[in-house]
Amino acid sequence: MSSPTDALAVIGAGPAGLAAALTAADHGITVTLIDAAPQPGGQFSRQPAAALGASRPHALHHHRRTWTRLRTRLDAHREAHRIRYLPDRHIWSVEPGFTLHTLTADDEPETFAADALLLATGAYEKALPFPGWTLPGVVTAGGAQAMLKGGLVLPGRRAVVAGTGPLLLPVATGLAAAGARVAALVEAADPRAYGRHARIIAAHPGKLAEAAAYAARLVRHRVPVLTRHTVLAAHGTDRVEAVTVAALDADGRVRPGTERRIVCDTLAVGHGLLPHTDLAGALGCRTDPARIVVDAQQRTDVPGVWAAGEATGVGGAALALAEGEIAGRSVVAHLTGERPRTRSTAAKSRTALRQFAAALDAVHAPPAHWSERVTDDTLVCRCEEVTAGTVRAAVTELGAADLRTVKLFTQAGMGWCQGRVCGPGVTGVAGCPPDVVRRPFARPVPLSVLARTPRFPEGRQS
Numbered sequence: 001m002s003s004p005t006d007a008l009a010v011i012g013a014g015p016a017g018l019a020a021a022l023t024a025a026d027h028g029i030t031v032t033l034i035d036a037a038p039q040p041g042g043q044f045s046r047q048p049a050a051a052l053g054a055s056r057p058h059a060l061h062h063h064r065r066t067w068t069r070l071r072t073r074l075d076a077h078r079e080a081h082r083i084r085y086l087p088d089r090h091i092w093s094v095e096p097g098f099t100l101h102t103l104t105a106d107d108e109p110e111t112f113a114a115d116a117l118l119l120a121t122g123a124y125e126k127a128l129p130f131p132g133w134t135l136p137g138v139v140t141a142g143g144a145q146a147m148l149k150g151g152l153v154l155p156g157r158r159a160v161v162a163g164t165g166p167l168l169l170p171v172a173t174g175l176a177a178a179g180a181r182v183a184a185l186v187e188a189a190d191p192r193a194y195g196r197h198a199r200i201i202a203a204h205p206g207k208l209a210e211a212a213a214y215a216a217r218l219v220r221h222r223v224p225v226l227t228r229h230t231v232l233a234a235h236g237t238d239r240v241e242a243v244t245v246a247a248l249d250a251d252g253r254v255r256p257g258t259e260r261r262i263v264c265d266t267l268a269v270g271h272g273l274l275p276h277t278d279l280a281g282a283l284g285c286r287t288d289p290a291r292i293v294v295d296a297q298q299r300t301d302v303p304g305v306w307a308a309g310e311a312t313g314v315g316g317a318a319l320a321l322a323e324g325e326i327a328g329r330s331v332v333a334h335l336t337g338e339r340p341r342t343r344s345t346a347a348k349s350r351t352a353l354r355q356f357a358a359a360l361d362a363v364h365a366p367p368a369h370w371s372e373r374v375t376d377d378t379l380v381c382r383c384e385e386v387t388a389g390t391v392r393a394a395v396t397e398l399g400a401a402d403l404r405t406v407k408l409f410t411q412a413g414m415g416w417c418q419g420r421v422c423g424p425g426v427t428g429v430a431g432c433p434p435d436v437v438r439r440p441f442a443r444p445v446p447l448s449v450l451a452r453t454p455r456f457p458e459g460r461q462s
């Protein structure tokens with residue numbers, strides 16, 4: 001067991017985890033900061049792989065100064081041994097109390113103990129199926145971004161960026177700035193829908209300026225922008241060669257006669273993000289089902305467990321920073337017996353940023369009726385190769401009324417991704433309500449590791 005001042009484990013070194021770890025360390029708490037990635041920064045400040053020797057590692061980043069400040073503070077706390085930063089370690093399970101089970105990049109198991117735990121595990125992308133989405137060259141928008149920021153490579157030379165949500169803007173402009181021809185930015189939402197949230201949007205002039213800067217970059221790189229449009233299908237034999245896009249009417253249905261083909265070798269497509277809730281679920285924290293539920297101090301309903309950032313609801317890096325700071329302060333109060341601060345600048349910005357995130361969420365909901373456009377022969381679960389037709393038959397012919405039964409009848413969601421990738425697609429095609437998924441492990445674990453892990457999974461075998 002760790003000493004009283006060596007008591008906090010933070011899982012995730014993105015904006016939320018960094019803010020929490022730095023805040024706790026500023027107050028004398030010694031923190032263990034663990035992340036699956038080789039470098040800190042999370043998704044927002046993803047760093048190029050060190051071996052690439054990038055001459056301008058921050059060239060692809062926005063809010064560089066914020067990152068530099070976080071990095072400087074992290075380095076100082078590491079030097080002073082207040083933060084023990086452990087990269088390249090994926091936590092696959094946490095036992096109450098808390099024992100953290102990790103796997104290194106070489107699948108070597110390690111175990112850490114902590115008195116308090118802060119989950120800052122971020123989000124992953126929501127991937128919705130459509131005909132041709134399994135072709136090589138079709139990647140998620142964040143995947144294209146990760147290749148560019150982390151690997152300094154372009155996924156292709158001629159890209160279409162499609163789906164819905166603000167992430168499409170940095171992806172399209174990032175690809176264009178790095179030399180790709182972006183043949184179209186295809187956004188399903190209608191920008192006029194922002195009008196319904198004018199008061200909230202106007203309260204964030206910084207975000208408006210950011211949006212204007214992206215718009216200017218799109219113009220500069222001559223990226224055609226198609227709003228209220230969707231990708232109907234990706235075409236190709238060995239890899240994607242073109243996509244068909246079409247306009248949507250006010251109800252989210254395709255406007256007949258608007259279909260057109262766009263030649264490309266890459267389709268980067270994203271429909272928003274989903275919070276990572278696996279570890280919280282395994283610990284018994286309440287999830288709702290798409291995010292970890294926290295109180296005003298970012299505490300979960302399990303004593304000793306806090307959560308911050310996109311794991312508690314998707315809202316961007318600034319919100320993740322604010323939530324991380326609030327969680328860090330609350331942990332300090334818990335470990336030192338101080339009174340927690342209820343009012344702070346971070347709490348004020350959290351309220352405003354959550355309102356902004358809710359407005360974005362409403363504008364950028366996935367287009368209605370998308371699942372009707374998924375043809376029966378489209379694979380919806382790639383791991384187990386289950387088609388949309390099989391999922392539909394489970395509902396209409398076998399009588400499955402919930403996702404668990406669909407899974408048992410079809411094996412959709414039983415493969416490597418355990419439903420993380422295919423879950424939203426299978427849910428939409430089946431027409432079932434979303435399920436609260438409890439996964440005992442946050443990633444696949446070799447049997448040899450389980451066999452060598454004492455006491456796990458005591459009483460929780462599944």
Ligand SMILES: Cc1cc2nc3c(=O)[nH]c(=O)nc-3n(C[C@H](O)[C@H](O)[C@H](O)COP(=O)(O)OP(=O)(O)OC[C@H]3O[C@@H](n4cnc5c(N)ncnc54)[C@H](O)[C@@H]3O)c2cc1C
Nearest residue numbers: 012014015016036042043044091122142309310316317320
């Ligand atoms: C693929 C992707 C790309 C994005 N790109 C952009 C962008 O370009 N611009 C933008 O404004 N926003 C982007 N976002 C949104 C962005 O994630 C947030 O705004 C911000 O990074 C959220 O901060 P966070 O700390 O909550 O989570 P993250 O930044 O996602 O950090 C979470 C960290 O937790 C670690 N982690 C998760 N699970 C485990 C585990 N079990 N064990 C160990 N470590 C774990 C991850 O490795 C990660 O480093 C992107 C999101 C995604 C999913």
